[in-house]
Amino acid sequence: MTDTTDAAQTDDVTPEPNGPVEPDGPTEAEQLAFDVGDVPGGLPSAIEAILMVVDEPVTEVALASALEVPVPDVEEALEGLEEGYAAQQRGFALRQVAGGWRMYSRADYAPVVSRFILDGQQAKLTQASLETLAVIAYRQPVSRGRVASVRGVNVDGVIRTLLTRGLIEEVGTDDESTATLYGTTSVFLERLGLQSLDDLPALAPYLPEVDVLDEIAESGRA
Structure with a gap:
């Protein structure tokens, strides 16, 4: 009489792959990887992109950490942006306040902004x-x-x-x-x-x- 136990167990075993299984797509770390040198405009443009979405002043250290670049490089880029906006007489300005940097509409255009947002009325403190x-x-x-x-x-x-x-x-x-x-x-x-x-x-x-x-x-x- 032939024993079929070993054969049955062998049939139920799923064969192991010959090598590591490759992921279907890029990992989360790969998706978040960023090099300022890989985008047009480099570091100044990357800083601009961040400043456009912050709702409070952001420090040079925070920017340097997010972009993985030295703090002096960030400081130099911020100063360049500030001077460039002023020279071009843009409608916005980059200002250093409360220990950080943030975009503001230029003071010269305050009447225009007030008229647009408040229809000519400014909410002032009593x-x-x-x-x-x-x-x-x-x-x-x-x-x-x-x-x-x-x-x-x-x-x-x-x-x-x-x-x-x-x-x-x-x-x-x-x-x-x-x-x-x-x-x-x-x-x-x-x-x-x-x-x-x-x-x-x-x-x-x-x-x-x-x-x-x-x-x-x-x-x-x-």
């Missing part, structure tokens, strides 16, 4: 909002109560407006009173065209010091 924002900018981190002491009025509604517009943010709490402290944001720097708070005009000497604010607040409660 005087109360501007005063409150100034106090926060020069005395940050500062609590709502101290801001109210300087202005002499309730600032709850104005604080909410500034928070909604992204000009200020909560930056912590006061150790003694546990009150929320506020400071300005990168959007604030960007809107004013500043690199840092050190670039603010010298207005701080005209504002009361923190200990004076406390005295004003205490007298107001009496």
